[in-house]
Amino acid sequence: MNKQALPHYKRLYEDLRKQIVDGVYKEGDLLPSENDLCSLYGVTRPTVRQALSALVSDGFIRKHQGKGSIVHKLPKGIGILSIAGTTSALGARNIKSELLEKPTVENWPDPFMFHLGEHERTSGCVKLRRIRYFSGAPIFYDINYLPNINLGRFTSRSFENRSLFDILRVHYGIEIIGGEQKLRAILSDKELSDYLRIDQDRPVLHLERRFDTSRPGYSIYSSIYCNTADQAVYGIF
Template sequence: METFKYRELQQLLKSQIIKGVYKEGDLLPSENVLSSEHDMTRATVRQALQKMEDDGYIIKRKGKGSIVNLKKKRLGLLSFKGFSEVISHTDDKVNNQILEGPALQNWPDDFFYTLSEAESEVGCYFLHRLRLINQSPIMLEYTYIPNMNLPKFAEAKLVNDSLFTTLALNFEIEIISMDQEVRAVKADEELAAFLETEIGEPILHTYRKYGTSRKDFFIYSSLFFNTDSYAIGSYFQ
């Protein structure tokens, strides 16, 4: 019950910050006040505030309290660099959970990009992954790789948990370009469960088509980002 209460308070305070009830630099009510107002222990309130700080919504100052601070760490995940490459340049702890695949299958009906006749005929390898940073789920990935001259692709383990590194080292396929569509969607029950957010919360969704060094060989991804803890951006050099 107390776990539910801490999450309930965390979501309430986050919603109030997003809506502007508490603005940048504002002081949140004290632990004593929040404990009394929401009928919960100070330990539970402290847990909710700690999670708020971990997610980049507040900073705690000794002798002052919890101050609204929305300066989130930014990840360059909208660039065409892979997740592993982007995070390798940070001190964050990364965990990749393979939920399914790589597995050979037919292309989904109503696929989000138009496929060539050759692509449609050969099917694809499907890879479903959850990417976490410091134990927080950041990206839910659905990736489709054409079954075109990739011998034993599904049998081999990904090199350093990286699809792009595996393609480069094992098949001499480099990522050289990316077409991308970005939109905001509301989390449904499945997304909310995977990304540990609330149903109806805004989620960043991108469709991607990666161009490669191999002629007429493209990789396709549908990606969902949880921006509670990190801002998602691009780096250009």
């Protein structure tokens, strides 16, 4: 069985998720019962439950014993605090990304925001700076660091219309499986104010993140500055 690459539970997850995002199931609707989903997709209950668990932890549904699985309202803000999805990211609909320069190969900054493994540190890193626009306004300025290990001709790829994570997944088979983040409120300096088109000394959210991947010992790091004056950053838990 399972002649396809995708496991059953993941296929079901993607299927239901798409139907929720597309509005086939609307906020407050009841999903088919677990037993119904079993017959519909030809799988057993543990498999269905694995898919539904993922939807719950990604905030798409709520389960109520004796009633069923109820579709949750979709997040409206910028979903950046959680990964929210096995494959694709949420809230990326209105985000446009602009690369500040071609990615460069450098040594790691010292000190660095997270502890680096020996292999990572000696390999150097690919540095990639972006500004991301949300509904036309510059909201994020971020600096991304990738260990320079088996990345081939990474620096010459185009980034304009694709997410960084998508490229890693499609071209290198690297999936994000978790991570860690540190948050601070800071004041914008001259450079940051220019990037985000705000006055100096405005409060800005600073996130330092480590993304762990399916490749053992390989993590990606991001330092993200976010203008939250007009738009809060949103997360679920």
